[in-house]
Amino acid sequence: MAAGDSRSLDLPVVDLASPDLGATVESVRKACVDSGFFYVVSHGIEDGLLEKLFAESRKLFELPLEEKMALRRNSYHRGYTPPYAEKLDFSSKFEGDLKESFYVGPIGGDGSQNDANQWPSEEHFPCWKETIKLYHATALSIGKRILSLIALSLNLDAELFENIGAFSCPSAFLRLLHYPGAVNESDDGNYGASAHSDYGMITILATDGTPGLQICREKDRHPRHWEDVHHIDGALIVNIGDLLERWTNCIFRSTLHRVVAVGKERYSVAFFLDPNPNLVVQCLESCCSDACPPRFPPIKSGDYLKERLSVTYK
Numbered sequence: 001m002a003a004g005d006s007r008s009l010d011l012p013v014v015d016l017a018s019p020d021l022g023a024t025v026e027s028v029r030k031a032c033v034d035s036g037f038f039y040v041v042s043h044g045i046e047d048g049l050l051e052k053l054f055a056e057s058r059k060l061f062e063l064p065l066e067e068k069m070a071l072r073r074n075s076y077h078r079g080y081t082p083p084y085a086e087k088l089d090f091s092s093k094f095e096g097d098l099k100e101s102f103y104v105g106p107i108g109g110d111g112s113q114n115d116a117n118q119w120p121s122e123e124h125f126p127c128w129k130e131t132i133k134l135y136h137a138t139a140l141s142i143g144k145r146i147l148s149l150i151a152l153s154l155n156l157d158a159e160l161f162e163n164i165g166a167f168s169c170p171s172a173f174l175r176l177l178h179y180p181g182a183v184n185e186s187d188d189g190n191y192g193a194s195a196h197s198d199y200g201m202i203t204i205l206a207t208d209g210t211p212g213l214q215i216c217r218e219k220d221r222h223p224r225h226w227e228d229v230h231h232i233d234g235a236l237i238v239n240i241g242d243l244l245e246r247w248t249n250c251i252f253r254s255t256l257h258r259v260v261a262v263g264k265e266r267y268s269v270a271f272f273l274d275p276n277p278n279l280v281v282q283c284l285e286s287c288c289s290d291a292c293p294p295r296f297p298p299i300k301s302g303d304y305l306k307e308r309l310s311v312t313y314k
């Protein structure tokens with residue numbers, strides 16, 4: 001289905017600079033319970049940074065395939081993935097999704113973390129690393145602010161995730177994405193990114209404004225009903241992942257989404273913020289009771305995510 005065929009959604013817009021904390025927390029809770037998706041504005045990203053980020057991303061994807069393949073995703077899940085490398089929806093008849101992507105994991109860190117990132121040559125990409133590093137750090141700090149609102153929205157301490165160690169060496173991955181414009185006839189009906197939910201805690205998405213992103217709020221209803229997530233200038237899109245859904249005993253929703261081909265090239269940058277891999281994720285205290293016991297056993301965040309990724313990239 002092409003974007004635009006479905007009804008457009010009115011997702012909540014969360015203003016990170018709002019002086020009314022109570023209303024902000026309430027709107028975060030409603031969004032996380034209803035659709036697992038919302039917009040964030042007044043995020044404080046410095047002027048021009050998103051433009052620079054998209055320019056560097058475009059420059060990387062414009063390289064010839066063999067140069068990109070020299071930076072192919074390594075065993076630490078950093079680097080380039082070509083078109084068709086990822087199959088998110090196993091019911092799809094196509095070999096894989098149309099998108100190509102580039103992953104950048106935690107940068108530097110406290111020395112205990114092996115910096116396994118791959119970088120294009122400094123000679124041809126003099127501003128690449130600096131721009132990516134700045135956006136990675138900025139997205140991480142926005143993510144922490146959003147998770148503090150999420151904690152409040154669950155009637156928990158604003159610093160909960162910080163206090164339990166989720167943010168000490170968090171598994172924070174940036175993913176640059178490029179969706180092709182024209183596609184071959186054999187890819188007629190294929191998706192930029194086929195239907196999936198994200199695996200981790202939260203995802204923060206910036207796009208170049210090209211449509212294509214859709215969500216399905218009722219994953220068990222068939223036929224599926226897909227709704228367009230329209231672009232709002234200056235806003236980021238935030239969504240809940242499966243790990244947070246599990247953590248909240250399914251009070252918050254990790255919603256199915258996909259990117260349809262719209263016949264126009266599209267760039268986006270997703271930031272996946274997941275906890276320290278050693279953190280044990282067990283039902284949050286405000287999300288269970290005698291009447292509503294935990295649905296899932298505790299699991300180490302890293303084990304959960306490794307298992308999910310191994311299925312996607314066999």
Ligand SMILES: O=C(O)CCC(=O)C(=O)O
Pocket residue numbers: 175177193198205207213257258259268269270
């Ligand atoms: O590019 C987009 O709009 C969505 C990307 C996405 O869903 C993902 O990378 O998980």
Ligand SMILES: [Fe+2]
Pocket residue numbers: 196197198203257
């Ligand atoms: Fe996603």
